[in-house]
Amino acid sequence: MKDFAGRTAFITGGANGIGLGLARALLAEGCKVAIADIREESIAAALKTLDNQHVMGVPLDVASREAFALAADEVEEALGPVSLVFNNAGVNLFQTIDDSSFDDWDWLLGVNLHGVINGVMTFVPRMKARGQGGHVVNTASMASFLCGPQPGIYTTTKFAVRGMSESLRYSLAPHGIGVSVLCPGLVKSHIYASDEIRPDGLKAGAKPVNTEMVGRLEHVHQFGMEPDVIAARVIEAIRANRFYIFSHPEFRDEMRELFDEIIAEFRDYPEDAGFAQRIGFEKGRREGYKAARAAARGEG
Numbered sequence: 001m002k003d004f005a006g007r008t009a010f011i012t013g014g015a016n017g018i019g020l021g022l023a024r025a026l027l028a029e030g031c032k033v034a035i036a037d038i039r040e041e042s043i044a045a046a047l048k049t050l051d052n053q054h055v056m057g058v059p060l061d062v063a064s065r066e067a068f069a070l071a072a073d074e075v076e077e078a079l080g081p082v083s084l085v086f087n088n089a090g091v092n093l094f095q096t097i098d099d100s101s102f103d104d105w106d107w108l109l110g111v112n113l114h115g116v117i118n119g120v121m122t123f124v125p126r127m128k129a130r131g132q133g134g135h136v137v138n139t140a141s142m143a144s145f146l147c148g149p150q151p152g153i154y155t156t157t158k159f160a161v162r163g164m165s166e167s168l169r170y171s172l173a174p175h176g177i178g179v180s181v182l183c184p185g186l187v188k189s190h191i192y193a194s195d196e197i198r199p200d201g202l203k204a205g206a207k208p209v210n211t212e213m214v215g216r217l218e219h220v221h222q223f224g225m226e227p228d229v230i231a232a233r234v235i236e237a238i239r240a241n242r243f244y245i246f247s248h249p250e251f252r253d254e255m256r257e258l259f260d261e262i263i264a265e266f267r268d269y270p271e272d273a274g275f276a277q278r279i280g281f282e283k284g285r286r287e288g289y290k291a292a293r294a295a296a297r298g299e300g
Contacts, residue, residue, distance in 0.1 A: 002239055005030030007134070008079045010072070012062050012119060013089030015042035017189025018139065018182075020049075021227025022086055025235050027052050031084065034075040036060040038089070038197050054079070061199075062089045062115030068122045076126075083127055083134030087119035088182075090139060091194035094213060097152035101205025105153055107198055112157035113164075120168065124177070133176035135238050138165045142185050142251050145258065169243055170292040178241050179296075182234060185248035188224035192217035241298060 009026045013019040014035025023033050023046070032054040037043050043057035056078055058071045076082055091111045093104055116138050127134045143151070144158035162181050169179035195209045230247045237245040246252075 004084070004235075006032075007084050008032045008034070008075070008082045009084035009086065010034045010036065010075055010082045010119075010123065011086040011088055012036045012060065012115060013139075014086075015039055015046040015057070017187055017191065018184065018227050018230050019086070019088045020046055021229075021231035022088065022234060023050060023055065024228060025231035026084070027055060029235065032079040034058055034071075034079060034082075036062070036071055036089075038062075062087075062118060063110030065118050065121075068118040072122050072126075081126070081130055081132070082123055083130075083132055085119055085123045085127075085134070085136045086139070087116040087136070088139040089115050090141075090191065091197065092151055092154045092191050093194065094151050094210075094217070095207065096150045097156075099207075100153055103202040103205030107202045108153045108157055110202075112154065113160050116161050116164065120164075124168075124172065127177055128172075128175050131175075133178075135178040135180065136165075136168065136172070137180045137182055137234060137238065137245070139182045139184070140165070142183050142246075142248065144181070144183055145255060146251070166243065169296045173292075173296040178238065180234075180237055180243055180245050182230075182245045182247065184225065184230055185251055186221065186224040187230065188221060188226055190221075192221050241296075243296070 004026065009022075009031045011019045011022050011026075011033065014023055014033075015037035016039075019035065019037070023035050026033050027050065033050075033052075034056050035043060035046055036058045037046075038059065038061050040059050043059065047055065047057050056075065058075060060071045061067050072082065089111060091108060093100070093108055095104075120136065120138075124136065138161050140161040141154075141158040143155045144162040147155050147159075162183070165179055165181040172179055192214055195206075195214075198206065225248060233247045234245055
C-alpha cells in the first residue's frame with residue numbers, strides 16, 4: 001500500500017501508547033481514524049489532543065465479539081469502510097505461568113489473543129468483500145521471540161499472535177490485503193498499569209497488586225521508545241509491504257544469538273524407515289511455503 005489518504009483506520013488500544021502514536025501518524029497521512037479503547041476517559045483525553053474532524057472514539061472491550069461488531073458498524077457508518085486495521089490493544093501480567101490462575105489466563109488471552117482474532121474476524125471479511133485492498137497490523141512484541149520465566153502468559157499470547165499473523169499474510173495476499181506484525185521492545189505507555197482495567201469477573205484468581213513493582217515498571221517505561229517514533233516506522237513498513245516490523249534495533253544481536261542456538265539444536269540422526277517418503281512430502285510443502293512468502297511480498 002502506497003496511498004493512505006482517504007482510507008479509514010481502526011485502532012484498538014488507540015487512546016495511549018503506540019495506538020495514539022498511530023492515530024497521529026495516520027491522520028497526518030490523510031486518513032480518517034477511529035480510536036477504540038476500554039478506557040473512556042482516555043478516549044476523551046486523546047480526542048482533545050487530536051482535534052481533527054476525521055477522528056472519532058469508540059469505547060470497546062476487544063475481548064467481546066459482539067461489542068467489536070457493533071463498534072465496526074458504528075465506525076463504518078460514520079467514517080466509511082475500514083481498510084486499515086490495527087489490532088494493538090494489550091495487557092500484561094508480570095508473573096510466571098506456574099504462579100498464575102485460570103482467571104489470569106482468561107484475562108490475557110481475552111485481550112491479547114482473542115482481541116486480535118476478533119479484529120481480524122470482524123473486519124477481514126468486509127475488506128475481502130469490498131475488494132479495495134488494505135492492511136492489517138497486529139501488535140505482538142519482542143516477547144513473541146524472546147522468552148523468560150515471566151511474563152509467562154503474555155509471552156504465550158504474543159507467540160500466538162505472531163504465528164496467526166504470518167498465516168493470515170499468506171491467505172490475504174491474493175486479495176490485495178497486506179498483513180504485518182509489530183514486534184516492539186520497551187515503549188513509553190501505560191501497560192505497566194494493566195491491573196487498572198482488569199474485569200471484575202476475572203479478579204477472583206488475581207494476586208494482590210504489587211505496587212512496588214508497578215512503581216518500578218512505571219519508571220522503566222519512561223525510557224521506552226516514543227509512540228510517534230514507532231508509528232513512523234509502522235507506516236514505512238506498510239508502504240514497503242514488510243511483514244516483520246522490528247521497531248527497536250537494539251534486539252538484533254540477541255535475535256541472532258537466539259536463532260543460532262535454535263539451529264545448533266538440530267542433530268544429524270541416521271535415516272529412519274520413513275525418511276525418503278517424508279522428504280518427498282516435505283519438499284513439496286517447503287516449495288509451497290516459499291512460494292507463499294514470495295507472493296506475499298509481491299514477487300512472482
